[in-house]
Amino acid sequence: MPPAAETAAPPPKWEVGPTEEVVQAFIETLVDPRLPLSVSIDDPPDEDAHRSVARQMHAVVVLYNYYHRKQKPELEFLDFVPFSKLALSLRPNLIPFMKFTNESESIEFDGNENGLSETEKSIKNACDISKALDANKDFPTIENCPVSKVAVLLIDSKRENCLLQFGSATEGVWSLIEKEVSDETLQEENNVGNKRKRKAVLDNDSQSLLQLAFDSVKAITGFDSSDLAVLEIHVTYSLSKEKSAVKFYMIECSQTFNKNQTVPLDFLVESLQGPLAEKFDGSWSTILNIIEYCQMFPYLPFISSWLPRKDLCVPILIEPFRSSVPISASSNDGIDENIGNENGEE
Structure with missing residues (x-):
């Protein structure tokens, strides 16, 4: 946490x-x-x-x-x-x-x-x-922040490696599979007789956000939802939009990853330790590993917490067509979530 x-x-x-x-x-x-x-x-x-x-x-x-x-x-x-x-x-x-x-x-x-x-x-x-x-806080306060993005950490079946994208968000930097939650995504137009009714699909709708995550994985990798198992779901802060949050999915995949996109999880966590820049021969230079993985900082606490208990982690049971999905979010993120059991009961 x-x-x-x-x-x-x-x-x-x-x-x-x-x-x-x-x-x-x-x-x-x-x-x-x-x-x-x-x-x-x-x-x-x-x-x-x-x-x-x-x-x-x-x-x-x-x-x-x-x-x-x-x-x-x-x-x-x-x-x-x-x-x-x-x-x-x-x-x-x-x-x-x-x-x-x-x-x-x-x-x-x-x-x-x-x-x-x-x-x-x-x-x-x-x-x-x-x-x-706010750099004075160890972890940002994101209470009541709207979800503006879904992000997926795709993990292999051995739970040793993850699939990342290179240069998709920032050139020269690795990042997760991500999808912005736009106004068009958030709202669905329904025709009811001669009237048009606006329906908020993703606002506090965990199942729809999860479907958006699955769709994003398929668009990038071609993997179907039948190849995926949700391990944990968290909420963290966004680096792309002010005062907004990211729904973060840790998902296990039964398919083989592209070697060029595969990063060992232990290496990823180790790479994000230490200073961003150091002094060499009188001048300051960046630490390349940290810069290459800097887009992963918002997700690092969750990945670090999960790794020691990865063998004990049981996939979340996701029932089709249900809107209540168990959320494994930090108590520190301050976001109000409807947290239910597998049957969607509170």
Whole structure:
């Protein structure tokens, strides 16, 4: 289970790098490979380049403003404007990806996002997410947060390895099978006579969210629900949407995984221990293993808790066409869930 939400993180056992040097290290690892070698007004970035840099900068912001500062919360939180200006000073090649930040030396943001570039919107969103998560808490408070995403950790039948996707959320980073819960997904239009009735399908409907998880697995792997067995279900925080939650499914699969997508579970947990950056020969560099698996941080407490008891874990009995599914959520996540038994009784 995740630690208590109000408990401050203990002091780190390693040196925590200063703001500018660590942000530069994150940009060097995640953003530099996507930046143009030179800046030219005659050759502006295309939409794919804007989208790519925006995704990478989102990761940089969350890594510094939330995860790095969790190791030393007294470090300065950088909001949208100071973060954008720092990034631009560190990497002038970001100029084509900025609109608002590039206008003048002294700028004040009025909250209107219409004048922001895609990268600037991504930076602002990541700052807002990081601030809401609060690096001073050991685990975020997500009470009453709506579920905005389902995420699946697919585990092999030996319960030793998992299937991850490379570069699907952030380029150069491994992540789970995920599916956003959009308004279109959440609501179903039903025709009743001449009237249209809106029905909330996934709001507090565990069975429908589970079906969405199964569908996501099939879309990525081709595996049917008959190949899958739900081991545990949790609720954790989201890194992609402010003040929202993720329904996290740990699912065993009887099929063989693609070797290129297979990661040992013990290695995954071990890779996420320690600092995000270390000092080598006078300069700060990222720890590549941690950066490569940083999208797994929200799920790490649940995976770490499950591994010692994996041989004792019995799959959850999921009855078809029932909306009440047992939830193995942390008491610290604060989300109100209808937790019932296999028969859907409370």
